[in-house]
Amino acid sequence: MSEPNPVDETAPESAQAAPAEGAAPAGMVRTTLRSLLRSGPATAGLVLVAVHVLVAVLAPLLTSYAPTANAPDSALLGPSAAHWAGTDALGRDVLARVLYGGRYALMVSFAATACAVALGTVVGCAAALKGGWLDDLVMRVLDAVLAIPPILALLVVVTVLGAGPAVIVLAVTVVYAPQVVRVVRAAAMGVAPLDYVTAARARGERTLSILVREVLPNIADVVSVEFAMRASWVVLLISSLSFLGFGANPPTPDWGLMIAENRTAMTVVPWASLAPIIALATLVLGLNLSADGLAKAWGVDRVKEAR
Numbered sequence: 001m002s003e004p005n006p007v008d009e010t011a012p013e014s015a016q017a018a019p020a021e022g023a024a025p026a027g028m029v030r031t032t033l034r035s036l037l038r039s040g041p042a043t044a045g046l047v048l049v050a051v052h053v054l055v056a057v058l059a060p061l062l063t064s065y066a067p068t069a070n071a072p073d074s075a076l077l078g079p080s081a082a083h084w085a086g087t088d089a090l091g092r093d094v095l096a097r098v099l100y101g102g103r104y105a106l107m108v109s110f111a112a113t114a115c116a117v118a119l120g121t122v123v124g125c126a127a128a129l130k131g132g133w134l135d136d137l138v139m140r141v142l143d144a145v146l147a148i149p150p151i152l153a154l155l156v157v158v159t160v161l162g163a164g165p166a167v168i169v170l171a172v173t174v175v176y177a178p179q180v181v182r183v184v185r186a187a188a189m190g191v192a193p194l195d196y197v198t199a200a201r202a203r204g205e206r207t208l209s210i211l212v213r214e215v216l217p218n219i220a221d222v223v224s225v226e227f228a229m230r231a232s233w234v235v236l237l238i239s240s241l242s243f244l245g246f247g248a249n250p251p252t253p254d255w256g257l258m259i260a261e262n263r264t265a266m267t268v269v270p271w272a273s274l275a276p277i278i279a280l281a282t283l284v285l286g287l288n289l290s291a292d293g294l295a296k297a298w299g300v301d302r303v304k305e306a307r
Contacts, residue, residue, distance in 0.1 A: 035297035042293025048286025052279075056102040065093035067100040067253040076269050085275045088262050092251075098275045100253040105283065108165050109235045112172035116234075117227045119173060120180025125211045125219075127181070128188035129197075138181065145178045154237070158246045168247060172234055180226055187222040191215050221298040228294055232287035239280055255280045 036042040055062065065083075071091030078086045085094040127138040145153075157171035191197060192215070200210045216223070241247035242256030250257065255276035262272035 032294070032297050036290075036293045039293050039296065041289045042296070045286045045289025045291075045293060048282050049290055052102055052283050052286065053106065055099060056106050059096075059099040059103060062099055063093065063096040065096040067092065067097045068251040069093075076265060078269060079271055085271045086269050088258075088269065088272045089265060094258075094269075094272050094275050097253040097258055098255070098279050101255045101258065101276060102279060102283070104165075104248065104252060104254050105235055105238065105280075108168055109231060109238055111165075112169040112238070113176075113227055113231045113234045115169055115173040116176040117180050117223060117230060120177040120226075121184045121216070121223055122211075123177070124181040124184030125188045125215050126207065128185045128192050129207055129210060129215065131192075135185075138185075142178045142181055146182075150175045150237075151240075154241060155246060158241065163247060163249050165248075168238055168241065172237065175237075176230055176234065180230065183226055184219065184223065187219040188215055191218050221294075225291060225295045225298065228287060228291035232284050232291065235280070235287065236284050 036046060069092060071087070074083070074087050074091040075089055076087065077083055077091075080086070083093050083095065085098065088094055088097075123138060127135045153175050154171045157174055158167060161167045161170070197210060197214050200214050205213075238247055239254070239256030239259075242254045243260045245260070248254035248257050250261070258276040259273050259280075262269065266273055
């Protein structure tokens with residue numbers, strides 16, 4: 001019998017190694033889902049978020065009313081077969097505005113959170129990898145920025161640049177990115193001294209390459225949990241801005257704006273204010289429970305400690 005070819009021996013190993021590497025993310029997803037589904041609060045949070053996303057996507061199919069259509073003859077009506085949650089002072093269907101308000105809340109909040117987390121992740125990782133004067137400069141700037149109350153910084157940005165979704169996204173990024181930097185930097189500092197990062201530096205790889213290939217994959221759990229936690233706060237913050245008159249402009253279907261517009265008629269048509277309040281509360285609750293479930297599933301306790 002002829003001796004086996006060494007090349008033939010290594011070929012099956014490499015062929016088997018590739019699926020193993022590709023299966024790692026899928027295996028992590030399955031493990032995370034099992035952990036979340038074993039937790040009652042986490043499961044409830046995922047269901048609440050999924051319902052909100054589904055309702056926002058299917059809003060045109062769930063109601064025949066336009067969210068901005070005025071009908072003065074039907075103003076201040078209570079719940080009925082025609083208007084399940086009643087109408088507001090301008091005769092607009094409350095349920096339609098709540099459904100479409102979910103679209104606005106999810107799109108603007110998730111866009112703002114993604115920008116804040118992305119910017120904070122890049123700056124935090126760069127500061128941790130470079131160290132030295134860059135790290136000191138970043139941290140001193142963060143100390144100065146974080147000394148400003150978030151609501152004040154938001155109001156300044158919105159007052160100077162005006163209202164609108166783009167301005168709100170920018171304002172939230174300015175406020176929350178520095179907080180994300182602190183959390184991500186703390187996580188990256190634990191990865192930077194490890195052997196594979198040192199080996200990448202010895203090979204002469206650039207900082208951006210090390211960040212993308214070595215650091216980010218190993219702090220993805222921290223970044224994901226941070227996104228989920230920040231998203232719940234951003235939803236509430238954007239609604240608060242609208243309630244104060246610095247967020248969405250009328251007649252945009254926004255939950256905070258709806259609460260502000262209908263609070264004076266609480267005794268007449270309570271559902272005009274209660275419906276957006278319930279929608280806002282359930283979305284924030286769902287995001288918070290989902291974030292806590294992810295943190296427990298991945299063991300990301302250091303996120304809260306770093307904060």
